[in-house]
Amino acid sequence: MPATVFSCRWFALCALLLLGGCQPDQPAPPLDQQLYIWQRQWRPAHEQALSASRADFSTLRVLALQAQPKAGWSRARVDLAQLKADGRPVIAVIRLDGQLPALDLDRARAQISQLLADWRAGGVMPTGVEIDHDSGSARLSGYTDFLIKLRGLLPPSLKLSITALPAWLDSPQLPALLQAVDSSVLQVHAVSNPRLGLFNPGQPRDWAERWGRVSDKAFYLALPAYGIAVLPDDGGAPVVESEVALNRGGERRELLADPQQLATLARQLRAKPPAHLAGLIWFRLPLPGDRRAWSLSTLSAVARGEALASQWQVQLSARDGLYDIRLDNLGNLDRPLPARVELNAEQCDGVDGLSGYTLRQTPKQLIFTRQSSARIAAGGQRALGWARCTRIDQGAWNVYP
Known part of the structure; x- marks a missing residue:
């Protein structure tokens, strides 16, 4: 065998071995x-x-x-x-x-x-x-x-x-x-x-x-x-x-x-x-x-292995001026009850908190304050209370941890 042929084959073999050694590890099987x-x-x-x-x-x-x-x-x-x-x-x-x-x-x-x-x-x-x-x-x-x-x-x-x-x-x-x-x-x-x-x-x-x-x-x-x-x-x-x-x-x-x-x-x-x-x-x-x-x-x-996230959403259902108010936990992460929830509201003549919340009324707001510790499951909801008001602004609310 000519020396040049041997050298080429030896070089090719070495290159394959080096390439093989540089290949990334196979991914581990899922747990x-x-x-x-x-x-x-x-x-x-x-x-x-x-x-x-x-x-x-x-x-x-x-x-x-x-x-x-x-x-x-x-x-x-x-x-x-x-x-x-x-x-x-x-x-x-x-x-x-x-x-x-x-x-x-x-x-x-x-x-x-x-x-x-x-x-x-x-x-x-x-x-x-x-x-x-x-x-x-x-x-x-x-x-x-x-x-x-x-x-x-x-x-x-x-x-x-x-x-x-x-x-x-x-x-x-x-x-x-x-x-x-x-x-x-x-x-x-x-x-x-x-x-x-x-x-x-x-x-x-x-x-x-x-x-x-x-x-x-x-x-x-x-x-x-x-x-x-x-x-x-x-x-x-x-x-x-x-x-x-x-x-x-x-x-x-x-x-x-x-x-x-x-x-x-x-x-x-x-x-x-x-x-x-x-x-x-x-x-x-x-x-x-x-x-x-x-x-x-x-x-x-x-x-x-999903990313965990959640988002609060205040929901209202109204009939003849009587509003039922609840808090929804959107997403896939359980969350503790927030300490306080505030809504913009006008001319309320009857209010009450539910499910571990007290409700305080001001001229422009309804303020729900947590009295007990609990969680809302991912995708779950919690009644906050009810109020009889002329108007509650569905989009004007804040949730505080």
């Missing part, structure tokens, strides 16, 4: 989006919520069974007919309270086996089981043994996952624990003292990066789309109120996960996902009237 359903008593409203969530969330992780130190084992009252009709993959979540003195493998196996049999008889075939146990780091060795034995007792076709805590990252037992299951769900909300808040947006990405270096198995991040209230504790452990109201007095300090913060985190994770991160699981599916959860409109917008 899967899943939902927790955490209501212990299903209602007819679940049907509408499930239907509205189907387009944006691939899989449902359903609270199914729990064991508590004094109450023992109990089941969530899941509407299997609704779950079957929904048709999405289902993972049954088994909640084992972190205060249990020990994990009883035989009892757990019996309870889980009966649950799965009953669900299958109802037409629901779970694809997996998730064990949710807030084990202390010092007890992870025993928890690992429990999971290994439980894995051997479950059908091979059923995937086993666990809910995991960031505190476990400092345990030398973590690699063995993660090898005992098919996947894990790293919970990054409600993992600190409630007095410090529900969610710290500066920590989850670091935790996820570290988690991805510990195991080569897929993992998910559990993210908050809800709020809690912290009640007076008399110097003891914080008392937390969530879905169910507590029969306890005292001022409640409301804490709500910020959709804007979570949207930013989700966008960062999509752009540069940590190793082995398979998706995001949102806690929890909201139902109508759930005052401590994002609306499904806001949750779906965050899951889709």
Whole structure:
């Protein structure tokens, strides 16, 4: 072979290799989006919520069974007919309270086996089981043994996952624990003292990066789309109120996960996902009237990666000089009630505020002042009050945060 031909071929090969090395990385696959359903008593409203969530969330992780130190084992009252009709993959979540003195493998196996049999008889075939146990780091060795034995007792076709805590990252037992299951769900909300808040947006990405270096198995991040209230504790452990109201007095300090913060985190994770991160699981599916959860409109917008925005609109409906006045939240972002709403109005001889607003009248204005804290869901509305006036200017109003 002539030297010139060899040189040309060698140059061409090198050029191809260099070009190949300069090609941009393939885009990461989109992160899967899943939902927790955490209501212990299903209602007819679940049907509408499930239907509205189907387009944006691939899989449902359903609270199914729990064991508590004094109450023992109990089941969530899941509407299997609704779950079957929904048709999405289902993972049954088994909640084992972190205060249990020990994990009883035989009892757990019996309870889980009966649950799965009953669900299958109802037409629901779970694809997996998730064990949710807030084990202390010092007890992870025993928890690992429990999971290994439980894995051997479950059908091979059923995937086993666990809910995991960031505190476990400092345990030398973590690699063995993660090898005992098919996947894990790293919970990054409600993992600190409630007095410090529900969610710290500066920590989850670091935790996820570290988690991805510990195991080569897929993992998910559990993210908050809800709020809690912290009640007076008399110097003891914080008392937390969530879905169910507590029969306890005292001022409640409301804490709500910020959709804007979570949207930013989700966008960062999509752009540069940590190793082995398979998706995001949102806690929890909201139902109508759930005052401590994002609306499904806001949750779906965050899951889709949409820009979040909202806009106030004051709406009037009049009949024979009697005006009903309401406030609409346009857009896809839930918003707190504004502190004050002002309208230009003339010659009013009867007025009243509604829905947590008082109404004050001046010669030229109606002034609504908020008396209670609440939110208006994305796309929702709130009655402000009524007024009997000669004229209210539809376009002359102001809303103050």
